[in-house]
Amino acid sequence: MTLEANLAVGTVAKRADVAVSALHFYEKKGLIRSWRNEGNQRRYKRDVLRRIAVIKAAQKMGITLEEIKVTLSSLPDNRTPTKADWETLSRQWQQQLDEKIAYMQRVRDYVNGCIGCGCLSMDRCPIYNPEDKLADVDSGAVLLDHPKIND
Template identity: 65%
Template sequence: MDVPNLTVGKVAERCGVKVSTLHFYEEKGLIRSWRNQGNQRRYKRDVLRRISVIKAAQKMGISLENIRQALSCLPDSRTPNKKDWEKLANFWREDMNQRIAYMEKLRDSLTGCIGCGCLSMETCPIYNNEDELSKQGTGAILLEKEAGE
């Protein structure tokens, strides 16, 4: 069994994150540590790979909550292996494809405004006179409708 012997500082240094990031990840249930007799955090060596997976997923735009849910499906909260990563990647691929499609539609719907830069009240597709759109809900209703969300 891997003895939890890495200090929080060593893990932060090896992973290129701040100590506060490790505390945050731990608070969110993404990683875990143990306390030694002096009440200091200690980590198993496999936490280095787990943090790498978290950072890679974050770079892909995956939310920490989505990462937490995916990692929680692993038996005994173990670190993902190659086969696990393939499953996680396939799971996240569909989410990424949906976000890419949404962003492409959003980009395409803004071309007129971005192109001229005037935000004309007569022709702007996102102008909301007298806040009429508030009756339909919150947020950027026209942009989301244009983008197909």
């Protein structure tokens, strides 16, 4: 099978089940590439379909487009991931997902009693911030973003 850039944007959009505007967006973000034919129309190589499938799967897992871009750019020559590559990529993303899960668990644990201090409830606050010591750390809801403070 040749990897000539001969798929039209509409064909790729239909086969990948994404809007044409999504393809343009992915391209602008550096996630996929197209080439221009003699008529200056975008053309894609067939392997872009697998690349888009990886992007969509990663997005469903909660991986941001920037994280996807960084991970995909780690592949040699920015190639489309193989099955073996997917195993490596997914392991990297598992760590990111574990961190997001831990963050969301902290948010869940504080949602009823704490806004992460810029405190609205000095009399009920489970972590009271005497003399605004957290101001040296950061502003806003700092406790949710600084797990070491919670430990």
